[in-house]
């Protein structure tokens with residue numbers, strides 16, 4: 001919500017005696033002031049807010065906090081520098097962080113920082129990590145939307161919960177993360193359900209449009225092709241996180257090897273080419289297995305030997321080719 005709208009909603013809430021609305025509007029202003037580092041003003045506003053008596057028993061004491069149970073709050077730990085990102089992605093993430101950090105300057109010139117990001121790519125290549133790293137870089141809370149708590153079985157219930165979720169999110173500068181974003185818009189067989197889902201999606205998009213720029217909304221999907229154009233249009237930054245190239249994988253492996261107590265004695269690029277097409281998450285799992293076996297050997301085996309053995313075992317694993325072939329009823333291509 002733009003600042004003038006916030007001020008208007010404070011006046012309207014005050015004039016009509018709607019204390020819950022007054023509280024949530026003032027909380028939004030407090031959050032906005034904090035995001036600009038105007039902490040003295042934010043503290044004064046907050047103290048003034050405490051003198052507002054609690055809403056009538058018919059209303060919840062703080063309407064904005066009712067949305068808290070649809071959100072998982074966590075301290076972001078992932079750092080951007082620890083991620084290996086395609087150059088254009090790294091550059092755009094940097095720009096997003098800079099625009100948020102220097103939002104004051106932008107606002108003074110009538111502009112808002114960008115704050116709506118869509119991340120797409122196959123599993124295990126950094127979508128959740130990037131969202132968390134943006135929150136870490138901005139030193140704000142990381143909120144993950146809980147669909148299990150959001151989707152209600154009664155007509156209209158989901159939209160009510162969504163409205164509460166957004167009310168809560170706008171009380172504080174944060175990263176609001178929608179994982180598996182395509183699952184929300186996926187059409188179902190039942191025609192009534194489809195109508196309801198369409199209402200939910202259009203309400204969700206409207207809410208995302210109206211979020212203040214200190215709430216950075218990040219949506220992630222493995223299936224960008226399933227999202228319709230109305231959804232795409234909402235996102236100012238659309239970043240692809242593909243499976244790593246062989247070179248990127250070698251860099252990732254080298255970082256892992258460097259953290260081990262013993263020299264590996266095998267080139268990271270050789271290991272990368274043996275691992276083939278694989279996600280960062282799987283590579284990490286592979287490296288951790290090598291480390292586990294090395295620890296358990298109590299120094300009896302060299303890490304080079306263990307790595308060699310694990311690479312042989314790796315070659316025998318069930319891969320996505322086999323799984324896909326089994327799903328489509330075809331035989332998997334035999335290894336050369």
Ligand SMILES: Nc1ncnc2c1ncn2[C@@H]1O[C@H](COP(=O)(O)OP(=O)(O)OP(=O)(O)O)[C@@H](O)[C@H]1O
Nearest residue numbers: 082083084085122123124125126127128129280281
């Ligand atoms: N680009 C990357 N650079 C470095 N490490 C990465 C990268 N991507 C993923 N990882 C490692 O893999 C782990 C899992 O990645 P993450 O959860 O971010 O993937 P994701 O794309 O969200 O997967 P999913 O689609 O399954 O949710 C991370 O915790 C991190 O250790």
Ligand SMILES: [Mg+2]
Nearest residue numbers: 127128129179
């Ligand atoms: Mg994820």
